[in-house]
Amino acid sequence: MPNTAANKRVHVAVGVIVNSLGDILIARRASDAHQGGLWEFPGGKVEVGEGVREALARELNEELGILIELDSCRSLIEISHDYSDKVVLLDVWRVTQFRGEPEGREGQPLRWVSPQSLSDYAFPAANTAIVDAIQSAETV
Incomplete structure (x- = not known):
């Protein structure tokens, strides 16, 4: 069965x-990435059987080398977006408590x-x- 946007769905945990x-904190995507x-x-794909906050903690540690406090993460927004090659569900969380200094571990x-x-x-x-x-929350 070919991959189309209709059947290729990606659930992504995103950290603000x-x-x-x-x-x-923002990061620039590699030039050869989607x-x-x-x-x-920052963030990444939620693996099968993984909770969203757990995926967020794993991805932020892998990408940035930080440890987040799961209880302090607050849901900000959920977005479904249809790109021509895939549909992404962005599960966005506000992260205000973390340990470590973020660094671009993937360059x-x-x-x-x-x-x-x-x-x-x-x-x-x-x-x-x-x-x-984010900007709306800042003006409230």
Whole structure:
């Protein structure tokens, strides 16, 4: 059976990591990756039998070398986005408590940016709603 957007669904745990200054951590996707060269919020695929917060903790440790406090993570938004080659369900969590200093363990550049300046960066189309949710939360 061929892979089409109708049958290729990817569940992704996404972290909006906030430091003590209120800045948000973003990472640049590798140029050879899907949506390469664009900025993103760190995270990755939820494996079969894995909870979303557990997947988030695993992915953030693998990608950034940080340990997150699961109880402090708060759901921010869920987004389903249909790219031509796959449908992604982004399960986005606000992370405010973590241990360690984030580093790009996969060679990806990282940047701490203010919520207001997120609009200055190019993100995949599915991330637009995340940026909007972050900026809306900041104005409340």
